[in-house]
Amino acid sequence: MEKLYVNAIGPDGNVSTVGLFYSQAEAQKIVDxxxxxxxxxxxxxxxxxxxRHVLSEKDPVRARS
Amino acid sequence: xxxxxxxxxxxxxGATESRHYAAVKPTIQDYRASWVKLAPFxxxxxxxxxxxxxxxxAMTARIxxxxxxxxxxxxxxxxxxxxxxxxxxxxxxxxxxACCVAEDYEKVTQGPDAVEEEAMRTYAKCTEVATALAxxxxxxxxxxxxxxxxxxxxxxxxxxxxxGLGELGRHGSLxxxxxxxxxxxxxxxxxxxxxxxxxxEFGVQDFCMNCxxxxxxxxxxxxxxxxxxxxxxxxxxxDLEKCYPYSRLREEYCHLCVDACPYIVxxxxxxxxxxxxxxxxxxxxxxxxx
Numbered sequence: 001m002e003k004l005y006v007n008a009i010g011p012d013g014n015v016s017t018v019g020l021f022y023s024q025a026e027a028q029k030i031v032d033x034x035x036x037x038x039x040x041x042x043x044x045x046x047x048x049x050x051x052r053h054v055l056s057e058k059d060p061v062r063a064r065s
Numbered sequence: 066x067x068x069x070x071x072x073x074x075x076x077x078x079g080a081t082e083s084r085h086y087a088a089v090k091p092t093i094q095d096y097r098a099s100w101v102k103l104a105p106f107x108x109x110x111x112x113x114x115x116x117x118x119x120x121x122x123a124m125t126a127r128i129x130x131x132x133x134x135x136x137x138x139x140x141x142x143x144x145x146x147x148x149x150x151x152x153x154x155x156x157x158x159x160x161x162x163a164c165c166v167a168e169d170y171e172k173v174t175q176g177p178d179a180v181e182e183e184a185m186r187t188y189a190k191c192t193e194v195a196t197a198l199a200x201x202x203x204x205x206x207x208x209x210x211x212x213x214x215x216x217x218x219x220x221x222x223x224x225x226x227x228x229g230l231g232e233l234g235r236h237g238s239l240x241x242x243x244x245x246x247x248x249x250x251x252x253x254x255x256x257x258x259x260x261x262x263x264x265x266e267f268g269v270q271d272f273c274m275n276c277x278x279x280x281x282x283x284x285x286x287x288x289x290x291x292x293x294x295x296x297x298x299x300x301x302x303x304d305l306e307k308c309y310p311y312s313r314l315r316e317e318y319c320h321l322c323v324d325a326c327p328y329i330v331x332x333x334x335x336x337x338x339x340x341x342x343x344x345x346x347x348x349x350x351x352x353x354x355x
Contacts, residue, residue, distance in 0.1 A: 001073070001306050005293065017293035020302040022070045033152040040147075 003050035006030050011042040020050060070305045071313055078314065088316040090178065096185035097214075100192040104215035107196060115206030121258040128162060128259065131201055135194045137164035138248065139241070141228025141262045145219075145254055148296070149227070154218035158208065158254035160261075161219060162198065163228045166190045168247040170333045173324045173340045177353070181318035184249065188214045191251030199253045209255035221250040226298070228262045232269035235301045236279040236288055236322035240269045245329030269328070270299045279322040282344055284352050285311045288322060311352060319352060 004027045006018040018034070021027040024047070031045045075083050089097070118124045125142060132140040145161045166187045172179040195211035202209035212219045222239055225231050231239035238246040280288040287307035292299040312319040325344060330337045347353050 001070070003304070003306075016295050016297075017300065017302075018295070020304070022073075022306065026069060030152065037147065037152075 005048050005050050006034075007046045007048060008034065008040070009044040009046065018045075021047075071309055074306070074309050074314065083313045084316050085313045085318070090182070092182055093185045096182075096189040099189045100213055100215035102215075103192050103196045103211075103213070107199060107211035107213070107216055108209075109200065109203055111203045111208050112206045118258045122260045124258060125260040128198070128202070128257070132162065132164050132194060132198050135164075135197050136166060136190055137194050137251075138167040138244070139165045139230050141225070141230045142259050143224065143227040143261050146223075146227070149220050149223045151218045151220065156210070156218050156254050158210070159256050160254065160259045161224055161228075162253040162255065162259070163221075163224050163230060164191065164194050164198065164251045164253075165225070165230060165241075165244075165248045166194065166251070167244045168249065170245070170247050170324075170329055171336055174336060174343070177318040177320070180320050180324065184318070184320065187249040191249050195251030195253055199255070202253060202255050202257050205257065207255055207257040209253050209257065212252040212254065213250075217252070219252050219254065221252070224252065225250065227264055229265035232266055233298060233300060234269055234279070234326065234328070235273035235276070235292075236283075236326060237301060237303045238323055238326075240326065240328045242267055242328070243332055245332070246323040246326050247329060272328075273299075273301070276327065278325050278327055282321050282325040282349050283308075284319070284321065284350055285309075286350070287311075315352065317352060321353065 001022045002024065004021045004024065006021060006027050008016045008018055010016065018030060021030065027047045031047065034040055034043070034045060071083060075081070129140040141163045142160060145156060145158055149161065150156050168183050168187045172183040192213040192215055195213045199209040199211040222233060225239045226233065231241040234240040234246060236246065240246050241248060280290070285307040287304045289301050289304065292301045294300070324340060327337070343353060
């Protein structure tokens with residue numbers, strides 16, 4: 001499965017992660033809902049691939065302990 | 066299935082339903098039916114004789130006492146903010162009352178069926194508390210809607226954080242000093258004039274940076290090492306593709322990340338020690354009854 005973050009970028013440039021999504025369609029649906037919210041008119045949104053190291057992988061050292 | 070990730074994973078196995086949900090025992094089915102049955106009563110007629118609230122602090126104390134009398138173990142109140150409402154939903158109320166019912170942690174040593182039954186019992190109790198509390202508020206002449214497992218438009222974690230009942234932990238659940246992550250939520254949104262509680266930070270997020278016990282016990286390796294930031298708060302986003310093979314595609318309930326969370330150790334030292342001894346014996350990263 002794809003793993004995508006939706007990030008909200010505030011007017012001050014601060015990035016806040018909305019969540020982790022598993023398809024482009026699901027992520028885009030969230031972005032569309034957020035864009036439709038007038039309270040968030042000053043935010044920009046991006047959909048980015050979740051970098052592999054962020055998602056936990058089996059760590060052989062830790063698994064042995 | 067409302068969850069597209071689960072639907073895709075279930076269909077990939079050739080099934081039409083999650084094995085976990087298909088296999089639930091009659092007791093658990095009864096609990097689930099109880100919140101479905103109460104869903105139509107989450108809202109109702111509002112008494113036309115509105116009680117005047119001259120002292121919101123006194124009213125807040127009264128509401129908290131009522132929630133406690135109904136069975137809540139903790140109660141908190143805050144203003145309802147947009148990020149607490151499900152995307153695409155509208156809730157016009159000004160306040161949200163958060164109620165929590167604690168699970169009996171002693172069940173962890175009795176295996177996953179006992180843990181699941183306790184979780185569902187607690188959800189059912191939260192549903193009762195929220196439904197009755199909303200009815201009490203409407204009787205005072207103010208609109209009020211209950212939000213629970215049967216029907217809800219609010220998000221539990223940002224509300225619980227804002228009312229000061231806990232901080233978000235690495236395992237994705239809120240952690241309270243007394244109950245750890247072993248509690249369940251129910252909510253009432255309302256326009257009744259109340260006084261807000263405040264968020265309380267007691268070191269959970271810093272603790273989780275170094276603890277990793279939930280991560281070491283997760284059989285699916287679904288709990289990440291690194292975090293993201295949302296509105297200044299650390300979030301470790303659980304990888305559902307790794308979680309669901311253990312929590313949804315097997316018959317047994319998986320609640321290990323919460324059960325292994327050491328924040329429960331102060332209130333249940335012996336049980337926690339016994340549970341973790343059992344975890345060690347089975348090698349940590351496995352469902353414990355294998």
